[in-house]
Amino acid sequence: MRNLLFLIVLIANTSLLFAQESNMNNTEIAEFKAKISETSKATNTIQSNFTQYKHLDFLSNDITTQGKMAFKAPNMVKWEYTEPFKYSIIFKGDKLIINDSGTKSNMDLGNSALFRKLNQLIVNSVKGNLFQDSDFTMSYFKSQNYYKVIFIPKDEKIKSYIASFILFFDKEKADVLEVKMVEPTNDFTRIVFTDRLINKPLDNEVFSN
Amino acid sequence: MKYFLTSLTLLVFACASFPKKNNLERSYGDIPTVINPYFSNLSKDYIYKAKINFAEKSFGGIFVVKKLGEEYYRVVFTTEMGNKIFDFTFIKNEFKINFILKEMNKKILVNFLRKDFYVLIHENPKVLDHYKNLGDTLFTETRIKNNTYFYLEEKQQLHKILATQRGKEKSQYIFSEVEKNHAKQINIRHKDIKLSINLKAI
Numbered sequence: 157m158r159n160l161l162f163l164i165v166l167i168a169n170t171s172l173l174f175a176q177e178s179n180m181n182n183t184e185i186a187e188f189k190a191k192i193s194e195t196s197k198a199t200n201t202i203q204s205n206f207t208q209y210k211h212l213d214f215l216s217n218d219i220t221t222q223g224k225m226a227f228k229a230p231n232m233v234k235w236e237y238t239e240p241f242k243y244s245i246i247f248k249g250d251k252l253i254i255n256d257s258g259t260k261s262n263m264d265l266g267n268s269a270l271f272r273k274l275n276q277l278i279v280n281s282v283k284g285n286l287f288q289d290s291d292f293t294m295s296y297f298k299s300q301n302y303y304k305v306i307f308i309p310k311d312e313k314i315k316s317y318i319a320s321f322i323l324f325f326d327k328e329k330a331d332v333l334e335v336k337m338v339e340p341t342n343d344f345t346r347i348v349f350t351d352r353l354i355n356k357p358l359d360n361e362v363f364s365n
Numbered sequence: 366m367k368y369f370l371t372s373l374t375l376l377v378f379a380c381a382s383f384p385k386k387n388n389l390e391r392s393y394g395d396i397p398t399v400i401n402p403y404f405s406n407l408s409k410d411y412i413y414k415a416k417i418n419f420a421e422k423s424f425g426g427i428f429v430v431k432k433l434g435e436e437y438y439r440v441v442f443t444t445e446m447g448n449k450i451f452d453f454t455f456i457k458n459e460f461k462i463n464f465i466l467k468e469m470n471k472k473i474l475v476n477f478l479r480k481d482f483y484v485l486i487h488e489n490p491k492v493l494d495h496y497k498n499l500g501d502t503l504f505t506e507t508r509i510k511n512n513t514y515f516y517l518e519e520k521q522q523l524h525k526i527l528a529t530q531r532g533k534e535k536s537q538y539i540f541s542e543v544e545k546n547h548a549k550q551i552n553i554r555h556k557d558i559k560l561s562i563n564l565k566a567i
Contacts, residue, residue: 210447214411214431214439221445235446240567241414243425243445256416256425317448337447341463345447 177304180296188303188330195330202227206235209346218346225349231364233279244304247279255365292321298352302327305323316340382403383515383529389496389504397495399505399516401523402546404430406488413551413564415442420473420559426450428564430486438486453479455486458510465501477560481553484509484526490516543565 180188203226208282210219223237223244236244244270246253254261291314292307317339324334338344384391404411415428429441438455452463460479469475490507497503506518517525522543528536535556542549553562 208447210427211445212429212441214433215429216408217410219412219427219429237445245446254425258422259416259422339449343449
């Protein structure tokens with residue numbers, strides 16, 4: 157009897173999961189975009205913990221790394237990996253500053269058009285501000301807990317590298333909960349944000365190694 | 366005449382075999398097999414934090430090796446943020462590039478990487494001979510794809526592979542911090558190209 161009950165609960169939950177996502181209509185999309193734009197304008201700094209999952213189809217487990225992310229308007233982002241290794245990468249305008257467990261290097265993003273575009277996308281996705289970008293076709297979904305937007309690059313070169321960006325937004329605060337970058341092979345990188353602090357003062361010093 | 370004799374001596378010495386140059390003594394008896402066990406477990410994901418130094422450039426990232434079957438491997442290198450830099454498949458004697466970032470796609474570099482990774486994952490090289498030095502190191506001479514390698518073992522544990530050409534050492538593959546057939550640290554050094562690869566298990 158208990159098993160039967162468990163099975164019923166399981167089926168009910170599973171079907172709920174499948175039924176969770178649906179398309180947003182035009183009014184909902186407009187409202188959602190307005191909310192995001194408002195949040196984005198009011199955001200000067202973001203500090204957050206993150207967990208990154210690198211999924212490669214042929215592996216038994218995703219590669220999990222953890223760290224802290226800091227953003228300061230208009231265009232400074234720091235990703236600081238703390239587990240299982242120490243590594244930080246700072247995007248500062250067109251510059252990229254790396255500290256790989258003590259080995260420091262500067263890289264001019266201008267060297268690689270692809271990385272420059274990726275940086276711009278990262279900054280915009282952290283701010284939740286990808287909607288102005290005419291380089292993507294976008295589709296909008298909603299569930300009980302989140303809004304989801306799928307961005308598909310129009311540029312063939314970027315498309316050959318990243319098939320789509322998927323952003324998950326908190327329904328209440330319109331913050332980015334999760335960024336997923338899907339490769340053409342269906343391998344993907346998923347970054348989940350937790351413990352987010354908005355507009356807490358952040359010194360410029362943080363963005364130098 | 367003196368010059369001729371000197372150059373002849375030099376030439377003979379230069380062409381001497383690797384064991385001769387290094388005072389290795391040939392071991393007699395049955396030639397044992399040598400096994401590289403460091404990427405042999407089908408159920409294990411081998412994940413390393415990597416640094417690849419090529420010429421004046423340095424690429425940091427995550428290095429992944431997975432054995433998918435007999436003589437079938439995937440070798441992938443991504444940035445720390447997860448962007449793929451290269452993705453190779455090795456099946457028996459075949460080599461396939463699934464992806465490589467344009468900036469890395471230099472023929473000389475790809476050939477070296479291909480050769481290096483093939484040595485790393487190759488489990489049962491063809492054994493030609495074996496030697497001993499004054500210490501306890503056993504040198505097993507092997508042949509992989511027409512190249513000669515010496516597998517150095519101490520206490521029945523492989524700790525170094527030397528690639529040689531015309532009796533000279535060309536590259537080193539060093540395995541350290543070994544636990545249960547898992548080399549937690551791997552370093553690859555080349556003598557005739559500014560390429561080094563350092564791997565640390567995570």
